[in-house]
Amino acid sequence: MKKYLIAGLLVWLPLAITIAVLVWAFGLVDGVFGGFVQALSAVLPAPAVEVLQRLDEVPGVGLLVVLAVLLLTGVAVTNYIGQWSLRQWDRLLGQIPIVKSVYSSVKQVSDTLFSSSGNAFREAVLVEYPRRGAWTIAFVTGQPAGELISHLPAEAHVSLYVPTTPNPTSGFYLIVPRAEVKPLGMNVDAALKHIISMGVVAPPEAAAPAALPPAA
Structure with a gap:
């Protein structure tokens, strides 16, 4: 009986968690659209507000509206006038x-993480942490700069983000010598799966590791 229960759990648990996450995400986006409707109700005429409120009551409309706004914004800012604006x-x-202070900090981080020309979170590496002989997966986020360089030894260093498990959104920022970092052939997605699963999900077969960023 126990074997059959576990087998059934392994079938339904991933599906249930997936549905729960999707429902949460849809609810979050619909909530954003609802707040947008409430903000516009103070400036738009009553008929327009009534139409928006009816749309807000339809499940999934908020998601479509947010995706459409993001798409149109992306198209608008890719031309010269949009970039100037x-x-x-x-x-x-x-x-x-x-x-x-808040906007500039968030924008700088988001531009670094999501820019197609950036190098943040684009490479998984092995580093000894939290002690010698213990290894963990980390992600290269760049190279130390500014005042940090004057306090570091002359050898080249890299900046690393060491995520926690099973929640990789929290972690530690490390600056280590480049020579103490071992590049991995797996991509960031595979490394994240391995971290979130606490090592249960095996990484793919070894591939040629990517080169670390060149020394400054």
Whole structure:
């Protein structure tokens, strides 16, 4: 009986968790659309607000609207006029006290993480942590710069993010010598799966490891 129960659990548990995550994500996006409707209700005429409120009651409409807004925004900022408008918007927010500190920090991090020309979280490596002889998977986020360089030995260093398991959204930032880091052939997705599963999900067969970023 125990064997059959475990077999059934292994079939239904991944599906149940997947559905739960999707429902949570849809609810989150619909909530964003609902807040957008409430904000517009103060400036739009009553008929327009009524139409938006009816749309908000339809499941999934918020997700479609948010995706459409993201797509149209992406198309708009890829041309010259859109890029100029975006620079003016950044400059405006950069002049507002308190707001400029939060906005500039978040924008710098997001541009680094998601820019197609960036190198953050694009390579998985092995590093000895938290002690000698114990190894863990980390992600190269770049190279130390600014004041940090003057306090480090002359040898080249890399900046690493060591995620925790099973929640990789928290972790530790390390600066280690380049010579103490071992590049891995697996991509970031495979490394994340291995970390989230606490080592249960085996990584793919070894491939040629990528080269670390060149020394500055």
